[in-house]
Amino acid sequence: MHLLGPDLDADALRALSRRLKAAAESGRPLDSELARRVQALHRALFQGELQGVLARLREASSGGPVLLRLMLQDADLQGFPWEALCEPGKDFEFLGNSASLLPVRGVRSPEPWQPREVRGAVRLLAVAPLHTHSLPRLQGTLHESLSSGEIEWLEPLTGPRARKAAFFERLRRQPEPHILHFIGHGGLHEGKPVLRLADEEDEESWVPVELLAQQLHGAWGKGPLRLIVLEACEGATPGPLASAAELLTRTAADAVVAYLWPVRMDVALRCSRAFYRALTRAAQQEGDVALSLNEARRGVLAELEGSAEAFSPVLYLRGRDPVLFDFKARRVSPPPTPALRAETSHPPQSLVRLLEQPFTLLLGDRWEEEExxxxxxxxxxxxxxxxxxxxxxxxxxxxxxxxxxxxxxxxxxxxxxxxxxxxxxxFMPPLLSLLARRLGAGVHITLLRLPVLEQSLAEHHPELTLYVIQPSSSADGHAVMMRREAGTSRWERLHKVPASLDTERDGVVLRLCSGYLPAHLFSRPLLTEDDYLLGIRGLSSLLPFELVDPIQGALSLRPLLLVGLSMLDWCHRMLLYQLFGRRTLQRGSMAVLDPGIHERELWEEGRGLPGRTGVRALESTDAELMRWLEALSAGRIG
Incomplete structure (x- = not known):
C-alpha cells in the first residue's frame, strides 16, 4: 500500500474525473494539461511494490496480458475513469486500450463463476423498452457477426414486450441468451439504481436493479447467461451502496459492461461492433471479455481521433478470469439467408393487389433518422x-x-x-425511385424534410402536372404551394389556389413536416416538440378552404401504403390523427414495417390508429421491397 501524493487527494481526483467527463461529453481528446494529469496519476499508482508485483505477473504470463482487478469500495473511486490513466512518455498507452494490462472493476460475490461452453452461435437478446429505432442500428452494426453465424440475434424485447410482466415472462422461456444487451434509461431512485422498462398505460415504469438481478438469477442463474451490456444512463454510476452494473454482476451475470457517462449513439454502436466482433469471432478458442473491451476502446480512440468517449465503457467482473465463453468445441455456420423465405421472391398478394390499383403513399421519415x-x-x-x-x-x-x-x-x-x-x-433513398414509379395521379404525403418524393415523381412521371402543398404552420391557412406543369422541369411558386387542380388527373404531394421545397426553397420545418404540438392541426385548418374537400375526399377513397413509419413514434401517431381524425383507414391499406421494430400486431390490431381499426402489416427490409417492386415493374410477378 502506498499514498498517491499530496497533489492527488480525493478532491483532485474528483476534479480530474469531472474534466475527463466533460471531454467525453463533447467528444474531444485529452488536452495537454489533462494528458499530463493522467500520466502523473499513472506514475503515482504504479510505483514501489506494486510495480514489482506487476513485473512478476507479466513475467509469469509469458507475454500475455495481465488482469488488473480494481477492488474499489469508495463511491468516488468507483466513479473515477481509471481506464484513462496513461503510461508516462506515451500519448496513447492508456489502461483502457492497453495490450498488456486489462483493467476491470472487481465484484465480490458468493455466486460461482465458470466459463460457458458454446458450441455454435453466441445468443444475444436485445432489450429496448423505449428506443425502438436503436434495434435496427444495433442489428445492422453486428451484420458481419450475424451473417457469419458467430452471433445469433434472438427476437428482441421492445414496446409492449418490454413491459415488466412481459419481460419477466420472457425469462421463463427458451431460447436463453448468452448475452443480454439493454438499451434505455437508468437512474437512481432514493439512492438505489433503477432501470426504465416500457410504460404501463402512459405511466413510467421503473424497476429496481436489485429486483431485476434477482429475477435474472432465478430464471437463468444456472443457464448460459454470462454477460450483460448496460447501454443506459448512469449504468456505472455508484449509488450509496452500489451501481446498477455492480448489482447485476453480483447476482445475475459473470460480467457487465456499462457506461460511466452518456455517449453519442454512433459511438456506442462503434464500441458494440468492435467489442462483439472481438468477443465472439470464430477463429479463437475463448471469449475474453476484458481483452475484447480493451480492443473496442482502442478502435474508438483510433476512429474518433483520441476522443475521451472511449473511456466511458467499463467492465465489472465477478471472477478472477475474464474468459466468459469456451469455444474449443465450437462449430460456426452461417444462418439460413432471408432469400430462402417464400415471400422473398414473391411478394404477398395483398401487396400486389394494393399496387395494382390507385393508392395513396404516406412516406415516413425513418430514412432521415438513419442517414x-x-x-x-x-x-x-x-x-x-x-x-x-x-x-x-x-x-x-x-x-x-x-x-x-x-x-x-x-x-x-x-x-x-x-x-x-x-x-x-x-440525400435520396434508393427505395423512393421505385415507389415513385408505382404512383400516379392523386394525393401523396411525405414527412421527409427534403423534397425527394417530389423529385422522384417529376423524374418518373413527366406527363403529370405536379402540385406541392406545404400546409401553413399558423392558423391563417396561407399554405405554400408550388407547381410543375406536365412536360416541363421548372417549379413555380403559386400565390393563389389554382382553379384547375384535379386530384383525379394531377399529382399532389402534401409536405406535412415542411423543410425544403423543390428549387431549394427553405421553410421552417417541424422539428421541436412545440412544432408538433402547436403546428399540427386537422387538414381543414392547415389547407386553403378550396382544397380541403378534394384532398380529404382523395384520402378517404383510396387505400394507403404506409412506409417508414412507427406506431411507437408519437409524432407519427399525431400526424395520422390530424389527417384522418377518427375515420378508419380505407380498406386494403397496408403498413410496410422494418423487421427490426417488431410492432406488427400494433398495426394489425389498430392500437394507436385512427378509428382503432387495424391494417395489414408487412415486415420487409428496403432491399426486399425493392426486389419486389423491380419484379412488378418488369412484369415478372402479377
Whole structure:
C-alpha cells in the first residue's frame, strides 16, 4: 500500500474525473494539461511494490496480458475513469486500450463463476423498452457477426414486450441468451439504481436493479447467461451502496459492461461492433471479455481521433478470469439467408393487389433518422447544449433535443443548424425511385424534410402536372404551394389556389413536416416538440378552404401504403390523427414495417390508429421491397 501524493487527494481526483467527463461529453481528446494529469496519476499508482508485483505477473504470463482487478469500495473511486490513466512518455498507452494490462472493476460475490461452453452461435437478446429505432442500428452494426453465424440475434424485447410482466415472462422461456444487451434509461431512485422498462398505460415504469438481478438469477442463474451490456444512463454510476452494473454482476451475470457517462449513439454502436466482433469471432478458442473491451476502446480512440468517449465503457467482473465463453468445441455456420423465405421472391398478394390499383403513399421519415449525415444534426445540437448547460442526455428523441435547443439557444440558431446539415446533402433513398414509379395521379404525403418524393415523381412521371402543398404552420391557412406543369422541369411558386387542380388527373404531394421545397426553397420545418404540438392541426385548418374537400375526399377513397413509419413514434401517431381524425383507414391499406421494430400486431390490431381499426402489416427490409417492386415493374410477378 502506498499514498498517491499530496497533489492527488480525493478532491483532485474528483476534479480530474469531472474534466475527463466533460471531454467525453463533447467528444474531444485529452488536452495537454489533462494528458499530463493522467500520466502523473499513472506514475503515482504504479510505483514501489506494486510495480514489482506487476513485473512478476507479466513475467509469469509469458507475454500475455495481465488482469488488473480494481477492488474499489469508495463511491468516488468507483466513479473515477481509471481506464484513462496513461503510461508516462506515451500519448496513447492508456489502461483502457492497453495490450498488456486489462483493467476491470472487481465484484465480490458468493455466486460461482465458470466459463460457458458454446458450441455454435453466441445468443444475444436485445432489450429496448423505449428506443425502438436503436434495434435496427444495433442489428445492422453486428451484420458481419450475424451473417457469419458467430452471433445469433434472438427476437428482441421492445414496446409492449418490454413491459415488466412481459419481460419477466420472457425469462421463463427458451431460447436463453448468452448475452443480454439493454438499451434505455437508468437512474437512481432514493439512492438505489433503477432501470426504465416500457410504460404501463402512459405511466413510467421503473424497476429496481436489485429486483431485476434477482429475477435474472432465478430464471437463468444456472443457464448460459454470462454477460450483460448496460447501454443506459448512469449504468456505472455508484449509488450509496452500489451501481446498477455492480448489482447485476453480483447476482445475475459473470460480467457487465456499462457506461460511466452518456455517449453519442454512433459511438456506442462503434464500441458494440468492435467489442462483439472481438468477443465472439470464430477463429479463437475463448471469449475474453476484458481483452475484447480493451480492443473496442482502442478502435474508438483510433476512429474518433483520441476522443475521451472511449473511456466511458467499463467492465465489472465477478471472477478472477475474464474468459466468459469456451469455444474449443465450437462449430460456426452461417444462418439460413432471408432469400430462402417464400415471400422473398414473391411478394404477398395483398401487396400486389394494393399496387395494382390507385393508392395513396404516406412516406415516413425513418430514412432521415438513419442517414449518417443527418445524424450530424443531433451531434451538433448535443455539442452546443453541453457547452451551454454542462450536460444533456444522448438518448433524447430528436424532437425533445431540438426543443431544448430552441428554448436555451434560440429558434433562429436551430434553423441555421438545420440548414447547415440538410441543405448540403444529396440525400435520396434508393427505395423512393421505385415507389415513385408505382404512383400516379392523386394525393401523396411525405414527412421527409427534403423534397425527394417530389423529385422522384417529376423524374418518373413527366406527363403529370405536379402540385406541392406545404400546409401553413399558423392558423391563417396561407399554405405554400408550388407547381410543375406536365412536360416541363421548372417549379413555380403559386400565390393563389389554382382553379384547375384535379386530384383525379394531377399529382399532389402534401409536405406535412415542411423543410425544403423543390428549387431549394427553405421553410421552417417541424422539428421541436412545440412544432408538433402547436403546428399540427386537422387538414381543414392547415389547407386553403378550396382544397380541403378534394384532398380529404382523395384520402378517404383510396387505400394507403404506409412506409417508414412507427406506431411507437408519437409524432407519427399525431400526424395520422390530424389527417384522418377518427375515420378508419380505407380498406386494403397496408403498413410496410422494418423487421427490426417488431410492432406488427400494433398495426394489425389498430392500437394507436385512427378509428382503432387495424391494417395489414408487412415486415420487409428496403432491399426486399425493392426486389419486389423491380419484379412488378418488369412484369415478372402479377
Amino acid at each position: 449518417p449525415s443527418f445524424r450530424g444534426l443531433r451531434e451538433r445540437l448535443q455539442g452546443e447544449l453541453i457547452q451551454k448547460t454542462g450536460h444533456v442526455s444522448h438518448e433524447l428523441p430528436l424532437s425533445t433535443l431540438a426543443e431544448h435547443y430552441a428554448l436555451r439557444i434560440g429558434q433562429e440558431e436551430l434553423d441555421y443548424e438545420f440548414q447547415e446539415v440538410f441543405g448540403q446533402t444529396e
